[in-house]
Amino acid sequence: xxxxxxxxxxxxxxxxxxxxxxxxxxxxxxxxxxxxxxxxxxxxxxxxxxxxxxxxxxxxxxxxxxxxxxxxxxxxxxxxxxxxxxxxxxxxxxxxxxxxxxxxxxxxxxxxxxxxxxxxxxxxxxxxxxxxxxxxxxxxxxxxxxxxxxxxxxxxxxxxxxx
Numbered sequence: 411x412x413x414x415x416x417x418x419x420x421x422x423x424x425x426x427x428x429x430x431x432x433x434x435x436x437x438x439x440x441x442x443x444x445x446x447x448x449x450x451x452x453x454x455x456x457x458x459x460x461x462x463x464x465x466x467x468x469x470x471x472x473x474x475x476x477x478x479x480x481x482x483x484x485x486x487x488x489x490x491x492x493x494x495x496x497x498x499x500x501x502x503x504x505x506x507x508x509x510x511x512x513x514x515x516x517x518x519x520x521x522x523x524x525x526x527x528x529x530x531x532x533x534x535x536x537x538x539x540x541x542x543x544x545x546x547x548x549x550x551x552x553x554x555x556x557x558x559x560x561x562x563x564x565x566x567x568x569x570x571x572x573x
Contacts, residue, residue, distance in 0.1 A: 414476060416484070416551065416570040421450040428452070431468045433556075438464020442555075451489075452567035454553055459560055466556030467563070472503045475547045476572060484524045484551075487568040490515020495565060497524055498532075498552035501545035507533040508552065509543040515565065 432440045442456035454469045498508040509529035513522050531538040555563050
């Protein structure tokens, strides 16, 4: 089975193709950041605040369309902080809803495997009455944290691949 690299972080990676979207778009006060650390990992970190009905931070990356099949799986090598995160994709970046799943981090380096067919449709935190992901391509990925509590977070990313 062939593997497509979606993103391979290194010390020369450029962070301006990753965009932070926090709850401040709705009046919240959460604060996420994205940077490349000294070891060349992508680091999504910050603080979640529930003030003013806030409670989430996300980082998104858009790219040229990647073709997928119903058996495609995303592999993410990462190191989290023991917290739950969401992984989201969009078939088109202009689509209002995302297809999502939640994964738990262990605090150690791990590889998360996400079958695209297992991603369910969601819009603004609500599951939609639509089928799970069945598009033939996607062009945006998102990592989001929003566990319903005030907390700091740190998610380190090494590589994101499609198999």
